[in-house]
Amino acid sequence: MESSEAVKKLSEELQKLPGIGRKTAERLVFSLLKSKSQQTSLLARALTYLVEKVKLCHLCGGITEVEPCAICTDEKRDKSIICVIEQPLDIALLERTGSFNGLYHVLGGTLSPLDGIGPELLRIEQLIKRVKEGKVIEVIVATNPTMDGEATALYLSKVLRPLGVKASRIARGVPVGSDLEYVDEITLVKSIEGRREI
Ligand SMILES: [Zn+2]
Numbered sequence: 162m163e164s165s166e167a168v169k170k171l172s173e174e175l176q177k178l179p180g181i182g183r184k185t186a187e188r189l190v191f192s193l194l195k196s197k198s199q200q201t202s203l204l205a206r207a208l209t210y211l212v213e214k215v216k217l218c219h220l221c222g223g224i225t226e227v228e229p230c231a232i233c234t235d236e237k238r239d240k241s242i243i244c245v246i247e248q249p250l251d252i253a254l255l256e257r258t259g260s261f262n263g264l265y266h267v268l269g270g271t272l273s274p275l276d277g278i279g280p281e282l283l284r285i286e287q288l289i290k291r292v293k294e295g296k297v298i299e300v301i302v303a304t305n306p307t308m309d310g311e312a313t314a315l316y317l318s319k320v321l322r323p324l325g326v327k328a329s330r331i332a333r334g335v336p337v338g339s340d341l342e343y344v345d346e347i348t349l350v351k352s353i354e355g356r357r358e359i
Contacts, residue, residue: 168194217249220291222267222284224249232256232265239263241298244353245288245317247271247305251341255303260350263301266291271309272316280316288317292324299327301356305340306331318359329356 168190175186193201217223218230225231232238232252242263246252252265268283292300302317304310318328332355341349 217267220287221252221265222249222269222287223252223265237262241296242301243288243291243297243299244301244303246303246341247310251303254341254344254349255353258346258350258353261353266300268304268313271304271307271313273309283313285317285320289320289324292321292326297326299329301329301331301353302359303331303341303353314359328359330359331356 171193172183172186172190175181175189176183181189193204214226215224216226216228218225218228218233220229220233223230223232239262243266244255244261244263245266245268246255247268247270249267252267255261255265266284266288268285268288270278270283272278272280272283288300291297300317300321302314304313314330318330321328331352344352
């Protein structure tokens with residue numbers, strides 16, 4: 162299978178993606194080789210397009226092709242509420258529920274002292290800036306209900322309180338220790354509706 166340098170290289174790169182081991186990577190490479198070359202070229206072009214055009218919105222940190230993103234500039238959205246999430250992907254999950262009409266703010270992870278991740282490595286400064294500049298009334302902290310996610314929510318409530326903004330936490334409908342990614346939409350809607358002040 163790895164008699165070709167190109168095959169080896171692609172297989173190695175695929176294995177760096179989440180959930181892809183050596184066998185899966187090799188199966189994917191083999192499938193690409195088998196499929197019509199036009200299909201493989203389309204994939205290559207899509208990847209190039211992704212790298213060239215897609216960036217992170219400087220305001221919310223979400224994935225976008227225009228700056229600022231369509232959500233940040235949408236006149237119909239409620240600019241008094243900001244929902245804080247860990248990853249850009251979480252925006253898509255919440256948008257799919259159609260139950261949240263405010264703005265988002267991607268932290269880029271959670272505080273994790275054991276891994277050396279302090280506040281300065283997350284987009285907390287930018288959040289404080291947005292709260293200070295805008296007409297924000299409430300910040301909903303929707304970090305995952307893991308230990309680090311809870312610690313981050315607590316930290317945010319401490320830094321936000323002096324700014325006169327209400328900080329709330331999504332309800333416990335989301336199972337402890339789980340990722341928002343694996344929660345069904347109804348649970349997600351309920352967890353936002355049932356948020357409590359922190
Ligand atoms: Zn944005």
